[in-house]
Amino acid sequence: FTLTLIHQALFGPSAWHRHYPVAKGSRQSPIDIIPDEARRDSSLGPIFLKYDRCTSLSIANNGHSVVVEFDDSDDRSVIQGGPLDNPYRLKQFHFHWGGKGCEGSEHTVAGVGYASELHLVHWNAVKYTTYEDAATAPDGLAVLGIFLEQGDDHRWLHTITDVLYMVKFKGSATNFKGFNPKCLLPSNLHYWTYLGSLTTPPLHESVIWIVLKEPIVVSEKQLGMFRILQFSGEEEDQRMRMENNFRPPQPLKERISVVVHD
Ligand SMILES: Cc1cc(C)cc(S(N)(=O)=O)c1
Numbered sequence: 667f668t669l670t671l672i673h674q675a676l677f678g679p680s681a682w683h684r685h686y687p688v689a690k691g692s693r694q695s696p697i698d699i700i701p702d703e704a705r706r707d708s709s710l711g712p713i714f715l716k717y718d719r720c721t722s723l724s725i726a727n728n729g730h731s732v733v734v735e736f737d738d739s740d741d742r743s744v745i746q747g748g749p750l751d752n753p754y755r756l757k758q759f760h761f762h763w764g765g766k767g768c769e770g771s772e773h774t775v776a777g778v779g780y781a782s783e784l785h786l787v788h789w790n791a792v793k794y795t796t797y798e799d800a801a802t803a804p805d806g807l808a809v810l811g812i813f814l815e816q817g818d819d820h821r822w823l824h825t826i827t828d829v830l831y832m833v834k835f836k837g838s839a840t841n842f843k844g845f846n847p848k849c850l851l852p853s854n855l856h857y858w859t860y861l862g863s864l865t866t867p868p869l870h871e872s873v874i875w876i877v878l879k880e881p882i883v884v885s886e887k888q889l890g891m892f893r894i895l896q897f898s899g900e901e902e903d904q905r906m907r908m909e910n911n912f913r914p915p916q917p918l919k920e921r922i923s924v925v926v927h928d
């Protein structure tokens with residue numbers, strides 16, 4: 667327990683500003699979304715998700731989360747519409763979660779967190795030639811955030827939780843082809859959107875955030891499967907269970923507010 671506290675103090679969110687001064691920037695993520703203060707913008711339309719099943723490639727443990735990578739060499743799997751000027755290509759998705767019974771989402775809604783949060787990361791391949799270039803540009807990335815609420819078993823999440831044992835340790839990866847993330851979407855795509863950042867270092871302020879209002883429901887058992895993952899590598903003797911890998915909400919600063927579409 668004390669090891670975790672020391673680890674948090676040295677490497678956790680409150681220490682990131684030492685190596686990444688942008689951590690105290692003007693458009694940091696996540697934030698606490700206050701629905702009653704969200705502005706309506708009639709020019710803001712619905713988002714469209716075109717996810718082609720055959721672009722998923724692999725699932726990996728990168729020491730911070732479990733990530734499913736996609737083939738982003740063309741526009742087969744994209745998000746478009748809403749606040750976006752052009753299609754953004756799906757590159758990867760990953761999760762953030764808490765400890766047993768604790769909250770683990772990054773964004774909160776009127777101060778309330780969810781059990782977990784799924785991030786589908788897309789990049790602007792129309793304006794930028796590589797993901798790396800897009801990741802440092804103010805309109806380079808579009809991340810779709812989906813809350814996971816604890817309840818009944820999710821019908822499709824087992825396709826991910828069933829293979830987590832294969833990527834238990836940092837640096838491990840395995841084949842994960844033919845997965846369509848459409849099965850992880852809630853029934854409606856009403857969303858809040860605001861300009862923000864990556865929520866883990868390097869914290870680039872390059873993300874147009876689109877956070878869905880409706881959570882998906884997953885069971886405590888399925889959430890518990892994420893906690894078999896380790897922050898540490900197989901060879902490290904200090905076993906560090908991967909949990910509470912979320913950044914707390916950051917100051918809204920001069921961002922007037924979030925915009926809502928429903
Ligand atoms: C460091 C980092 C990289 C990527 C692609 C995405 C994020 S996040 N959690 O903001 O979606 C963080």
Ligand SMILES: [Zn+2]
Nearest residue numbers: 760762785865
């Ligand atoms: Zn994330």
